[in-house]
Amino acid sequence: MNDTSAAARAAQRGITQQEIDQRVFDLYDEYCHGRIDRREFLARAAAIAVAGGSGLAMAQALLPSYARAQTISFTDARLKGSYVTYPSPGGNSGTMRGYLVQPAGSGPFPAVLVVHENRGLNPYIEDVARRLAVEGFLALAPDGLYPLGGYPGNDDDGRELQAKLDQAKLRADLLNGARFLKAHALSTKKLGVTGFCYGGGIVNYLAATLGGELQAGVPYYGVAADTASAANIRAPLLCHLAEHDERINATYPAFEAALKAAGVSYQIHVYPGTQHGFHNDSTPRYDEAAAKLSWQRTLSHFKTHLA
Structure with missing residues (x-):
């Protein structure tokens, strides 16, 4: 059988995280x-020789579903979701759009911004917003x-589009989203932010930029903020990192030292x-135990600091 046939068989039966060679995970991170x-x-x-399996099958299994x-x-009757637009001065077009989800009831509610990965607002991130609602x-x-x-409906095109944006203006767009949400009529004016991968880095950026405007931050495997900005952070941080994520983890020792020096509350x-992306349940990088534990900690962090 060729690798394509092996990949098809693997897709039919499903490949677990434990069956995927670390070299394939590392390539996926590059991708x-x-x-x-x-x-x-x-x-x-496909060029990776894997005993009892196919490197191509493993790679294809990692693509999101x-x-x-x-x-x-x-x-779901417990929530109401809608797409909203709002002004974004200094951003890439002056206007932004987002998926706003409110719990059932009249509110007001504590507010949480959810920041996507490096490919735009895909279905996984929308589901995270509903989980919070x-x-x-x-x-x-x-x-x-x-x-x-x-x-655009798929991550490959989304990744290419995001790379084309003016990155400083993209950060402005996300900062404006945080301020729009905090000021929303249904908000208690208590603001938290969480994000994943690129979005995790934005959580750290927003914590440093918003200062006292932010009440809690939860970055998932996101690059640390510049150490010089750590003194501006006022929000307690809860940082989730994967064990096998050398590039991201290497940014944290200096950041942690800066947080300590600034007296910032953090965990x-x-x-x-775990692999980078362990919370994302659309691919075999998902680790159920770590995802559930981290999410329990995330909810507890927000309920404590946004009360």
Whole structure:
């Protein structure tokens, strides 16, 4: 059988995280962060000799299946979701769009901004916003790609579009989203922010930029903020890191030292055996135990500091 046939069989039966060679995970990380394209990712994975399996099958198994990531329906009676636009001065187009989800009831509610990865507002991030809403939070998930037409329906194109944006203006767009949400009529004016991968780095950036305007931050495997800005942080931080994520983790020792020096309240949890992206349940990088534990900690952090 050729690698393509092996990949098809693997897709049918499903490949677990434990079956995927670390070299394939490392290539996927390169691909996810735009350092190689999809074709090169699959070609280089196919060249990996794996006992009892196929490097190509493993690579294809890592590509997202967003049907797996929907845990809360769009029509769930516990929430109401809608797409909203709002002004974004200094951003890429002057206007932004996001997915706003409110819990059932009249509010007001504590508010949480949800920041996407480096590919726009995909279904997984929308589901995270709904997960927060059913826990009693007003959640806004901005689509940084809105100035270019919005999330295009697949991650490859989304990643390319996000790379084309003026990155400083994209950060302004996300900062404006935080301020729009905090000021929203349904908000208690208590603001938290969480984000994943690129979005995790934005959490750290927003914590330093917003200062006392932010009440809690939860970055998931996001690059640390510049150490010089740590003294501006006022919000307690809860940082989730994967064990096998050398590039991101290398940014934290200096950041942690700066947080300590500035007297910032923080926790850093490194989840054993996990890969970058372990919370994202659309691919085999998902680690159920770590995802559930980190999410419990996230909810507790927000409920404590946004009360």
